[in-house]
Amino acid sequence: RKEVEQDPGPFNVPEGATVAFNCTYSNSASQSFFWYRQDCRKEPKLLMSVYSSGNEDGRFTAQLNRASQYISLLIRDSKLSDSATYLCVVNLFNAGNNRKLIWGLGTSLAVNP
Amino acid sequence: NAGVTQTPKFQVLKTGQSMTLQCAQDMNHNSMYWYRQDPGMGLRLIYYSASEGTTDKGEVPNGYNVSRLNKREFSLRLESAAPSQTSVYFCAASQVSRGRVTHEQYFGPGTRLTVT
Numbered sequence: 705r706k707e708v709e710q711d712p713g714p715f716n717v718p719e720g721a722t723v724a725f726n727c728t729y730s731n732s733a734s735q736s737f738f739w740y741r742q743d744c745r746k747e748p749k750l751l752m753s754v755y756s757s758g759n760e761d762g763r764f765t766a767q768l769n770r771a772s773q774y775i776s777l778l779i780r781d782s783k784l785s786d787s788a789t790y791l792c793v794v795n796l797f798n799a800g801n802n803r804k805l806i807w808g809l810g811t812s813l814a815v816n817p
Numbered sequence: 818n819a820g821v822t823q824t825p826k827f828q829v830l831k832t833g834q835s836m837t838l839q840c841a842q843d844m845n846h847n848s849m850y851w852y853r854q855d856p857g858m859g860l861r862l863i864y865y866s867a868s869e870g871t872t873d874k875g876e877v878p879n880g881y882n883v884s885r886l887n888k889r890e891f892s893l894r895l896e897s898a899a900p901s902q903t904s905v906y907f908c909a910a911s912q913v914s915r916g917r918v919t920h921e922q923y924f925g926p927g928t929r930l931t932v933t
Contacts, residue, residue, distance in 0.1 A: 738921065747907055747924035748860070807860040
């Protein structure tokens with residue numbers, strides 16, 4: 705099983721729709737979690753950090769479910785500009801107490817007019 | 818405030834040539850990273866520098882060397898380029914404060930490298 709798994713999509717949704725992505729992780733010792741956004745041929749950019757019970761930022765809501773080992777990202781009222789790849793990132797400390805960031809392969813979202 | 822800058826943006830090398838990718842950040846962050854991104858592989862860490870004066874191998878260090886020149890600058894060197902090193906290279910920076918492990922990373926715009 706991959707350490708971090710995401711549905712690659714693509715998710716095709718109309719403007720104004722609500723869309724949700726999940727990301728599962730295999731290591732229960734994972735400590736912190738992030739969603740990044742990457743536009744085509746651009747660098748990844750931090751979208752949201754996800755701590756404890758999750759958080760909300762405008763139209764975006766991130767949730768963490770430690771029991772089931774997944775995080776989710778909900779986008780409400782989708783805009784054309786939300787079209788991008790969404791990367792799930794998990795941070796954990798390995799056996800040597802060294803931190804390690806594990807990146808998912810991303811979920812592609814296309815918002816259509 | 819430029820954030821993280823990288824040069825060059827594009828580069829074509831022949832097999833066996835060497836080059837250095839430059840990265841600089843003006844955010845005063847203590848940690849810097851080099852990644853490569855390939856289709857279907859996601860982001861893979863090549864080397865990182867937790868703080869000025871230290872460097873450590875990441876997931877795929879073979880064929881690369883790094884230098885943390887000062888707090889601002891972190892360079893990646895390919896001594897003898899191979900076609901397998903064709904990729905997009907991203908530099909990133911983050912600030913890890915004592916007692917708060919965040920690892921929120923800020924990326925440069927990337928270098929698209931082709932080795933023929």
